[in-house]
Amino acid sequence: EAAVTQSPRNKVAVTGGKVTLSCNQTNNHNNMYWYRQDTGHGLRLIHYSYGAGSTEKGDIPDGYKASRPSQENFSLILELATPSQTSVYFCASAGTGANTEVFFGKGTRLTVV
């Protein structure tokens, strides 16, 4: 099965601090995604990437940056964390095209205090 590994799994950050969430996939998938999950909102797309060097804005990109330095790695960066960014973040990967199976990591629970 496709492997997507996120780190850290849990993080407590202070308001105004910088947070970096990391994701690694070993499936040679071109597409990678960052979603956040909140009660009542489901999974919302923050940023995504079609391959190394590319990042694209999703539906809720404000307050987030992304970086895809290689095929395997995709990071989500919160330059100035705010309490509203407290959430569970999922990284995912998929082969080419939006209509292929998406494989999710185990998630990162981020609390901003």
Added chain:
Amino acid sequence: GEQVEQLPSILRVQEGSSASINCTYENSASNYFPWYKQEPGENPKLIIDIRSNMERKQTQGLIVLLDKKAKRFSLHITDTQPGDSAMYFCAAAYQGGRALIFGTGTTVSVSP
């Protein structure tokens, strides 16, 4: 942006009965409709999907129906068991689209 609406948000059923979740989508170009199951503390996992060239798909105790005219698709869990208790997400995508668009999720609770 495009939306996928999912209802109900909470579904409580008796063991052995059926559970049904309904989703509607906006983009008529959508052609791929997966369903994901998420157990507490775990990541979402694909359980069944259907493409626009089909109207019905069944695997084990799961049935998915697609009505392209109404832009509606549904998941039916037959003979529910306690292990079916989880959060379920529907999603939609179209060729050339950027990513799956997820519904808001349904918490299914199966009681003995």
